[in-house]
Amino acid sequence: MNKRLSQFSRNQALVYKIFLFIASTLLVIYLLPKGGQFKYDFQKGKPWQYENLYAPFSFTIKKSEEALANEQAEIRKNAIPYFDFNAGSVEQSKDKFQQLLDESYVDSLYSTRKQTLLNLGNNIIDKMHLHGVTAEIHAYSQEQLVYLKKGNEVEEIPYRQIVKQDDLDEKVLELIKAGTNSENVWNYMEILLKRSMVPSVTFNQQLTESAIEAEIESLNPNRGIIEKGGRIIAKGEVVEGDTFQILNSLKDEYKSQVWSKSNLIWLLVGYAMLVSLVFLMLFLFLKKYREDIYSNNTKVTFIFFNIVLMVFLTTFIVKLDAAYVYVVPLCVLPLILKAFFDPRLGLFVHVLTLLLLGFIVPNSFEYLFLQIIAGIVTILTVSELYRRANLFISVAQITFIYIIGYFAFFIIQEGNIQTLQWETFGYFILCGLATLFAHPLIYFYEKLFGLVSDVSLLELSDTNSKLLKELSNKAPGTFHHSLNVANLSEAAANEIGANAMLVRVGALYHDIGKMQNPTYFTENQLNAVNTHNELAPKESAKIIIEHVIKGIEIARKNNLPDRIIDFIRTHHGTNLVYYFYKKEKELNGDAKIEDFMYPGPIPFSRETAILMMADSVEAASKSLKNPTSSKIDAFVEKIVNAQMDNGQFLNAHITFKEIQTIKKVLKKKLNNIYHLRVEYPE
Structure with missing residues (x-):
């Protein structure tokens, strides 16, 4: 039965991912422009990279926007009021x-x-x-x-x-x-x-403007005709002046004449194949390198939602006015993904999103170049997002990169700065200001998707928070133990490259369930009286085990994130309350092992595994008499090896090498705690 349920759960997750894949693909296709892509890529001021181009059909040469603007200005200048x-x-x-x-x-x-x-x-x-x-x-x-x-x-x-x-x-x-x-x-x-x-x-303002508009509308947007078979440009020729305008006219004519309703189906098939490839690459990356994210449908949905959102925003702005395309704060995407996951995933998703936007934006090469560079700068510069000054500094650097990149492209294309559009720099500044909304956006995503960022973890790590102050007042020994475990866990996480902030916060809250009955736990007993002496071993074990369940209840009541509650649920895994189990056997000759086992589950991440090791080692270290370096080494090895033998780390995606590294950190830290020194011979 359990096997069937597990299989159904896996199939359900797969079906959801397929649905998400199809829905995202269809949404992006709907947002993409419904016109063919011109098969030649060209830029003003650069040589023509292809063979000689001849007109595939007769078409009119459209006037440039500058020429039309000049004619309109002339009409306004000479208009009779x-x-x-x-x-x-x-x-x-x-x-x-x-x-x-x-x-x-x-x-x-x-x-x-x-x-x-x-x-x-x-x-x-x-x-x-x-x-x-x-x-x-x-x-x-x-x-x-x-x-x-x-x-x-x-x-x-x-x-x-x-x-x-x-x-x-x-x-x-x-x-x-x-x-x-x-x-x-x-x-x-x-x-x-x-x-x-x-x-x-x-x-009469209205009549004057109507007359001007009527004259402007009557302007001929064309200035000549290129006959079929006529040569447009030769290989190696620089694209500039009239040639550039003729190529743009051919591009527009190609879209309107070649791509009609009759072959729209083929256009959609092509889009579907390319968009599907992009999303397929994302799934493969998550499956191969981010298994924990791939297995979490909420996180996968979060990533896809942000990609589609960026495509929607860019499409909306381009339809409104393509000149404002750089106002879209695209660097928010890698910044947010880095805050919730890691830099590598943030940059990968950013690049995939840009591949989709290449179908939408004008001057796609220039746009992709600037956005990729800006994305890399975002990943490299934005660190410790919970420090507000870091975000301001990084946004300033990103804006500077945009301006430098755009300026360089303009010089290459125009050869001078006389016609430089200075208002574009203003768009980059607006983009930088919009990027500052990452903080409130992160908070919104945390509430909507139940995710936890470093910003929230920093707030939760404050020992002056209501819940931790309550813990320090009701169970001071447990609070002190939690601080020690937090320091041990953070050091171990830093050593193996795990999320140190997450494991530290998890350690601070892992024993909050002990607030219900603090005197039943040795670290809170101020005198030699042990309340367990008056209880049966089975009853004592039940009270000890229940601190996990009560901790989860307290955490939910105080709206702690699920990722923190995971530490409370897993910090004892399915281990045995060995002291009372052994005492029960001594008193009654037999004991049901199920009555003395924690309910689990076992740790399912490197961070929760680190906490289990640090918690057990720190708690048991209090029982060491006359601790020495050799005693601590043997003691850490014994506890961690016993957890491994019990299969507590099978689901934690942690390697044997990482466990060995964690052991070394725990030994070193415990030696520092007990101020052990090398014993010199007399």
């Missing part, structure tokens, strides 16, 4: 003038009759509003042609014919003097007319 004429403003000006005249005219002061002045004022208002009066300020020259829209009619006039606010005084006074010889009314009429004049012309 539209102005609206408001006929109602003329009547408003006349009504206002008449009102002011009625209020201020005095017969005795002026020799000219009121009606004459009214007629003169209305006549001047009509002349001023012939082409309109505007209060707006524009930078047009006086001879600039403009369209003046009066109702449904549009007339073309020079801009100088529209009266501006600054010219109003001079124009009004000129017309007044031309209309009457009575000098005593000139200033009076000037004041009235200036106060009466309501602007009648306003700039």
Whole structure:
């Protein structure tokens, strides 16, 4: 039955991996551009590496983006602006003038009759509003042609014919003097007319822009035709100028003409094969070099999720605007994988992800080169991520590498820096700033996937944390024992290249179950009274064994990560509580071995195996009387060899050589703890 369950479990894990493989492949294919890949790879400023290229079909030469931008700028520069004429403003000006005249005219002061002045004022208002009066300020020259829209009619006039606010005084006074010889009314009429004049012309932004856009849309994007069979470029010729634009035109035409709906199926088949190869390489790498990760479906899902996420983000940005492609913080991927796993896996996954992105991004060679270099720098520079300063320094170095790499590529392609796009450097800086979000992203992933990073391990290793302070208060002897085990385990892990931070934290929490009944454990007994003397051996063994179960319960209640709980579950494996087992046999002549065995499981990683060795050796070392170097050596050998004989390390993926190394570290550390010195002859 157990064999069938085990087989079902293995098959279930395999089925899930196959599902993950297919789902990830389909998602990536969906995100990839639905167009064929041009079979020639070329770059501006570099020689043509292939044989002479002849046009496979007739196609038009597209204008370069720069040429189109220049034409659009020229259209905007020469565009004729539209102005609206408001006929109602003329009547408003006349009504206002008449009102002011009625209020201020005095017969005795002026020799000219009121009606004459009214007629003169209305006549001047009509002349001023012939082409309109505007209060707006524009930078047009006086001879600039403009369209003046009066109702449904549009007339073309020079801009100088529209009266501006600054010219109003001079124009009004000129017309007044031309209309009457009575000098005593000139200033009076000037004041009235200036106060009466309501602007009648306003700039029509919407109509002007519509006209410009219509003219821009009518631009011909092509500038010539290449006939079928015509030579485009010869082998060894440098790709530049018109040739570069012709090749780009052929590339665009190739995608639109060659790749139609009829052969979309073949395109998808090709994509499926290439994407499948990438994911297959990832599975093979995990199977061969990271067996512990491969066997954990959650970790495999986490890796695939991040790859698909990066492909999605890059695709989204490229569709939005390809110029922003370097804003995507791709270096977050190796950084996060390094935080949760190891640098080698981080770099491998980073490179595989870039292979997929090569189908999406423009200038794929330049992009891949910069991103691979940046990924290598990320792996080499980001160490001890839990130190915030390290992340800032590494991000600065990554950004600097981006800038240097892009600058070098630009010089190679353009041969000068006159047209250098400085805003691209800003994109690299934004990318660096986005990379700083690795810390909150790591925290999010820890909660979502149940993983543990060095950042969390550092927080858990703080002896001032609530749980460890509770342990030190309730079971001070156990707390001291845990500190010693942590130091021993960390030293051993460093020596064999295991995760030292993880094993240290696991050691600090491995005995928290002893807080429930601390006096039943010798390290917490402050006097010679042993509470086990009043209990049957079987009862005592049960209490001792239960500290593992209670430790797991306390850990779960305090939301400790599963990787830390693994240390609590496995630190005694399936070992025997030998003292009480032997005592039971002495009292009753027989004893069931099952009643005196820890429930397990046995250690299933190098880190949990190290803890088992360090825990047993440290605890038993307290019983040594007059310890000497030779006694400690024999004592460590005896305990670790007994664990090996009991098969406690069969699932731990630890080698005999590593166990021997761990023994040496434990011996050395114990000698230091007991301050043993070489005995000199008298």
